[in-house]
Amino acid sequence: MDQASEGLMRSALHDLANALSGLQGILELSDPMRPLTPRERGRMEAILAEGMTTLDRARHLAMGSLPEAALEPGETWRLSLAEALEPLSTIFRCPFEITYTGDPAHDRWPGELGRGYVLALARQLLPYAQGGRMGLGCTADAGEWRILWTPASVLPDSLSADQEARPRDISSRWAIRVGTSLGAALSLEAGGLAVRIPRF
Template identity: 50%
Template sequence: MHDLANVLAGVQGVADLTPEGAPLSPRNRARLEAVLAEGQALLGRARHLAMGTLPEGAAEPGEDWRARLAGELRPMALLYRAPVEVEALPGPGPDTWPGDLLRSFARSAARQLLPYAREGLRIQTRAAEGAWELRFTPAPTLPEALQPAGEVRAGQPLDINARWTQRVAGALGLTLVQDGEGLTCRIPRP
């Protein structure tokens, strides 16, 4: 309920900034669309969590995968007023990525990291030998949602994004390494 309340508060915020009877300004229209896009993503995650399912993980060409991720991150970047960049690093592995499944993790992890990345967030992808790698910078701290499930304090409330991040990370066998200002996620290829 807390997550849904945040979405509704975002919609109310746009309504409060719009004079009564006036049409939405382009800026407020973009904010409203961003709030609704994030709300739809949240409901999709909640549905998967409730049903115990995961999104499709079919392989996609790397260029297409990154372009879709960048597009899905635009609403979040607008809401946080921080740019999010997605770029490829060269690697020895094939540049194919596991579709919506890994993209949903990247999007949810970015949601956990953006509050700490006020100047913007960079996500670098690398097709390593036997693994996919995502590097998030800056990541000066490891939010609780990105800590292994056993390390989260007992009874600590987790929002849907936090639960989703942990669920997908566990399903993918993902490992996290925080080094300096960045966080590297390594996902073994099947």
């Protein structure tokens, strides 16, 4: 087995083991004589959703494929993004606030591929949010799409272009793979981390 395949397999096994451990923890801490509370059920559903996302990303990475990138109306795209972010919001207890301040004429975004990229970046940034609210400020013009995550004061090592600096998790591998395919550029700006994606 080549080194890249082995690394991908180890990452997938590690991340899925974490998901199963999270489920086991909820079950062990709940009263076996009573049904799960709404909070416990919500956490279980969020962990399962994260596990399925990890599995889907690992499959794409292993097969060298990418999700659909057809442009979608901005409002539809952001509503779907808010839904996709909900499991992370539950797990990390960090609500997201998504806004759009760009030109309405350019408010069309790159489908499932773009959402998956934003979701993977959010997963890498959430540990730095420390339980607060995270803002995703979206804007677009004729040349590019931009998103600013606030607060975000550092560029996580997991998003570094340096192969050796990356932790071996599926989310960071996915963010780098999709970011490269989109031609995305990350930079720290006042109060947050910005991504710029050239329009195609």
